Amino acid sequence: DVKVTQSSRYLVKRTGEKVFLECVQDMDHENMFWYRQDPGLGLRLIYFSYDVKMKEKGDIPEGYSVSREKKERFSLILESASTNQTSMYLCVSGRVADTQYFGPGTRLTVL
Amino acid sequence: TQLLEQSPQFLSIQEGENLTVYCNSSSVFSSLQWYRQEPGEGPVLLVTVVTGGEVKKLKRLTFQFGDARKDSSLHITAAQPGDTGLYLCAGEVDFGNEKLTFGTGTRLTIIP
Numbered sequence: 204d205v206k207v208t209q210s211s212r213y214l215v216k217r218t219g220e221k222v223f224l225e226c227v228q229d230m231d232h233e234n235m236f237w238y239r240q241d242p243g244l245g246l247r248l249i250y251f252s253y254d255v256k257m258k259e260k261g262d263i264p265e266g267y268s269v270s271r272e273k274k275e276r277f278s279l280i281l282e283s284a285s286t287n288q289t290s291m292y293l294c295v296s297g298r299v300a301d302t303q304y305f306g307p308g309t310r311l312t313v314l
Numbered sequence: 315t316q317l318l319e320q321s322p323q324f325l326s327i328q329e330g331e332n333l334t335v336y337c338n339s340s341s342v343f344s345s346l347q348w349y350r351q352e353p354g355e356g357p358v359l360l361v362t363v364v365t366g367g368e369v370k371k372l373k374r375l376t377f378q379f380g381d382a383r384k385d386s387s388l389h390i391t392a393a394q395p396g397d398t399g400l401y402l403c404a405g406e407v408d409f410g411n412e413k414l415t416f417g418t419g420t421r422l423t424i425i426p
Contacts (some may be wrong), residue, residue, distance in 0.1 A: 207356070212354075234412060238410075238416075243418060244316060245402070245416040245417055245418045245419060246357075246402070246404075246414075247416070248413060248414070251412060251413075253412070261413070262413075271347070290338070293356050293357075295356075298412065299345070299347075299406050299412050299413075299414060300345075300409075300410065302359055305349075305356025305357050305358070306352065306356050307355055307356050308354075308355070308356050312323040
């Protein structure tokens, strides 16, 4: 069974903290993505990666960075969390032209 | 980034009724996808349409891609409580660039 797992379902952090969101896929996919989902705004692409150590900015990369040291793992980093980064974060694995698989999401609250 | 506008934003109907939700944009898409998302879960791909005018059926769900590839519709026949969820459309403008533009979503509730 295809799996995309995210390290936490719920996370509460304080303003200014460094936050790591981890995503692991078991499908040997080259492409992995991070989106955030907010009511009324839909899903917005933060960063994506098409290979180990490769990354590309999406539509809203400000305040975020990513790390892809191994093919199966794609991490999203909030260097200094702010309240406007409170959101649902979704990791995706696979190519758009094929079938993409979403993780269950991490609901992050920044206080 | 041009958002895809979905309508209606919310829809609540009785079990057994038919419904249609819409996905519209001023942009042309090389492909368009429909997803369903249930509470606490990530979206799950339902269908991908790539040709203008294309119609695809998935059991009681019928998906249509507009002739100009700027819009799409999802029609559900005889809705069931299991159809409840958030329906999202997503379009890829440039084939192969791996960037999807997502719609704002239609939250559908089917009342038993």
